[in-house]
Amino acid sequence: MAPTTSTSEPLAFTAFYNIIDGRREESRATRRTVNPATLGENPDVPVSTLEDVNKAVEAAQRAVKVWAEVPWSERQKAIEDFADALESHTDDFAQMLVKEQGKPIFWAKNEIGTGVHFLRGVAKLTLSGEVIEDTKERKIVTRYSPLGVSVGIVPWNYPVFIASAKMAPALLTGNAFILKSSPFTPYCNLKMAELGLRFFPPGVFQALSGDDDLGPWLTTHPGINMINFTGSAPNGKKILKACSDTLKRVTLELGGNDPAIICADVDPAAIVPRIALFSFCNAGQICMSIKRLYVHESVYDQVLSNLVEHVKALTLGVGETSYAGPVTNEAQYERVKGFFESVEKDQLTVATGGTKPLTDRKGFYLPLTIVDNPPDEAKVVREEQFGPVLPLMKWSDESDVIQRANDTETGLGASVWTRDEAQATRIAKQLQAGNIWINTHAEIEPIAPFGGYKQSGLRSDYGVEGLKTFCNLQSVYTRPG
Secondary structure (H helix, E strand, O other), rough: OOOOOOOOOOOOOOOOOOOOOOOOOOOOEEEEEEEOOOOOEEEEEOOOOHHHHHHHHHHHHHHHHHHHOHHHHHHHHHHHHEEEEEEHHHHHHHHHHHHOOOOHHHHHHHHHHHHHHHHHHHOOHHHOOOOOEEOOOOOEEEEEEEEEEEEEEEOOHHHHHHHHHHHHHHOOOOOOOOOOOOOOOOHHHHHHHHHHHHOOOOOEEEEEEEOOOOHHHOOOOOOEEEEEEOOOHHHHHHHHHHOOOOEEEEEOOEEEEEEEEEEOOHHHHHHHHHHHHHHHHHOOOOOOOOEEEEEEEEOOOHHHHHHHHHOOOOOOOOOOOOOOOOOOOOHHHHHHHHHHHHHHHOOOOEOOOOOOOOOOOOOOOOOOEEEEOOOOOHHHHHOOOOOEEEEEEOOHHHHHHHHHHHHHOOOOEEEOOOHHHHHHHHHOOOOOOOOEEEEOOOOOOOOOOOOOOOOEEOOOOOOHHHOOOOOEEEEEEEEOO
């Protein structure tokens, strides 16, 4: 199998197509998204039909039979070459990402770089079976084989990074991969698959853009073997139900209401810039960002005052010097406004920011807001905000703050901030989350598994564990002939 386009063919960010069976495919209908920073219209993108879905699945089924037989080293090389090409187009992808997602250009380039890092990191991984028993009478070994046709359903907050982190393990393990973009951010995902035409044979890496019908068509399709989804818990539950009729394998990476516990011995001035970064980067639209900040009462006032001053200095916009952009789409904008309204209704104390949308600029901009010591039952504490609002709460008793931190239906991440290693270890081992950070937050690597407790997901992405989710596990018993 050979790629279908040459490396010299330009990648133009003016026209966008579905990528099906090694070709750029137009659709009968198109739609447009809105630039969240200007409210201007972005270009046309396809609205896939069921016929498009069937064509993509049939192409993937043909392709995987051959791709699965390509040596591991050659699949590694194809992914590495794709990563190099993506990196060479950083500026083009970043400019488009700003227009469709709304993050500032610095963070858009950072996202492309993170995607490249994960592509390269995953490509270095290996997956081998295990010898369970090896005697004169019998040998038992395990081995892994690809599931077949896999689909990656990618959210709108980090479309390039998350697409990279899904496609790499799928393709490395010998699967065919169909990328389903969010209706809010289809542009970069379609161009990623178009770029992939240079490195992957027809049907191995495809991409579809569509409306609300596309997801259900894919999750119920009998020719698809696996769904890897990142997004909200309610949508994850719908996907799990939809996949049950055909018993598809499912990996779900869902939301979280991540707590960070600040202990009494911290240096407030030293930790505040990192706390702000992990709370307000991407306008707070990160599944594993800090959503609840529990600060020991002895340093609460210092942390609060330092954090307020730091956040006041952060600039909004999408330019080179901007820190945070707008909320990505109108639906999320309205949802986050509901948190601001609840703060006002409950007469909570706003330390900085405000409860009103910013009216001095176009776009879905909301102020970076800190809420001072709200009660635990407040909406802004109980629910994942996924926006630029952060509640700070006081604590004094260690066992009590651990209970409060764990008092949520989700468990994606949590962090402990202290210079006392014993305290950090003691608290961290009691936190109910799939990812624990000490004196940092939201760090992830392609070599380490990433998953959640409770309603934050099923199975794990990344690392060798992530490779396994795209595979069938076989046990092979052999006796002498």
